[in-house]
Amino acid sequence: MSNTHTHTKYEAIVMGVSAGGLAALTAILPHLSDKIGLPVLIVQHISPDSDDFLATHFNRICSLSVKEAEDKETLVNGTIYFAPANYHLMVEQDKTIALSTAEPVQYSRPAIDVLFETAADAYMDKLIGIILTGSNCDGTNGILRIKQLKGLAIAQSPESSEVDIMPLSAINQAKIDKILDLNEIAPYINLIMVKET
Amino acid sequence: MNLNSKKESLQNESLQNEALEIQMLLEAIHQKYGYNFKDYAKAHTKRRLRHRLNISHLNNYAEMMHKVIHDEEYFNTLLLDLSINVTEMFRDPGVYKKIRQDLIPRLKTYSFIKVWHAGCSAGQEVYSMSILLEEEGMKDRSQLYATDFNELILEKAKMGIYPLEVMKTYTGNYQKSGGKKDFSDYYAADYDNVILRQSLKKKVLFSPHNLVTDGVFGEMNLIFCRNVLIYFNRDLQNRVLKLFYDSLCPGGYLCLGSKENLKFTDVEDQFEPIAHREKIYRKKRLP
Secondary structure, three states: EEEEEEOOOOOOOEEEEEOHHHHHHHHHHHHHOOOOOEOOOOEEOOOOOOOOHHHHHHHHHHOEEEOOOOOOOOOOOEEEEEEOOOOOEEOOOOOEEEEEEEOOEEOOOOOOOHHHHHHHHHHHHHHHEEEEEOOOOOOOHHHHHHHHHOEEEEEEEEEHOOOOOHHHHHHHHOOOOOOOOOOHHHHHHHHHOHHHO | OOOHHHHHHHHHHHHHHHHHHHHHHHHHHHHHHHOOOOOOHHHHHHHHHHHHHHHHOOOHHHHHHHHHOOHHHHHHHHHHOOOOOOOOOOOOOHHHHHHHHHHHHHOOOOOOEEEEEEEEOOHHHHHHHHHHHOOOOOOEEEEEEEEOOHHHHHHHHHHOEEEEHHHHHHHHHHHHHHHHOOOHHEEEEEOEEEEEEEHHHHEEEEEOOOOOOOOOOEEEEEEEEOOOOEEEOOHHHHHHHHHHHEEEEEEEEEEEEOOHHHHHHOOHHHHEEEEOOEEEEEEOOOO
């Protein structure tokens, strides 16, 4: 029987990460509880001719299932989706995935801004956006949109970031709700997402 | 209603109003100019229109609708916005390698082949195929058709002129695709641009064709339609795939973009996958 805790309102998590991403994601994804009950969408900047090694690798070491995002698929709770190399990852209003080969944004394809802005429109205040280590400013516009629609914004603390430019840019320009060290991020998500039973 | 849920419903309403205005704008474009974007993927359309809205100094899509109805130049700008014209020569080199290795030997058994590049954009992939067919000694036995709904981009495709700065990528792609020559044999460069050799255009027929509204196109042996279907909704995808099925000869090939596939589409059972990674399908012959 569940206790009296009100279940969280959040329905999706988006993450953006660039330089230093593999280590950062390794410190987060395997530590996410398999009970978080929402989809996690990730843009990691990678070279255009990469294959799906990120999804394959993390699927092996995570308790949540991890896959490369496919066009038109319906988002499933408890699944982690990676943007494919050389495609933008977007979320439609009906909570399905849309891919695009449109021009790079902030020199990036996939771009964090594209994921964050479309996911914000789809989930509004039920979205959690997380900006991690990186050496450019991609994601800042996306975080601004998430805050405009009253979602929750989290940034990796600059001190715990391998490269602090990306989280700093977001922190300087948007009203970030939580600044967390790398090893605090997964426990925090588990804390607010996992229903006590 | 508490304050938070009131705020939420206001946000919700403003996004819904925006979606309604976009719908009216697309309806106006359809009625006035005959181009139907109503079955395009919505997130894509909205991003492109929002970008144009911001740089046009308009306040909302209702104003944009007024402008597009009265200003044909502005419509042409929107038309370019709504079509994605990002591609490369020998994009996804593995695809061309597969075509060279697996499809060409089979296509050589035909006395003449027809190839259709549907949604050819500025022509990069058409000319790639032209080069491939020439190197495989099939140029004189083939005809390429290159179509796009956007006549401005089709004019660009006909010219075959590309910026010098992208040649490094194109050359790398060509080499990875199993190209047999020095890629610079295929173009002449000036300071900022390259122009492709005229002979590559000889077998290409460029013509306007709109996948949303136009009909069957010949008896094709091979159809390329790469990174076009992702911009369509499921209904439109199925209509266009039916069009491709009807335009292919039995045993003809369909080549999609690297993140597109026939899974869960109406024609899934009518094609067999030939190359999973390269997204090449073959139209089944009737039993």
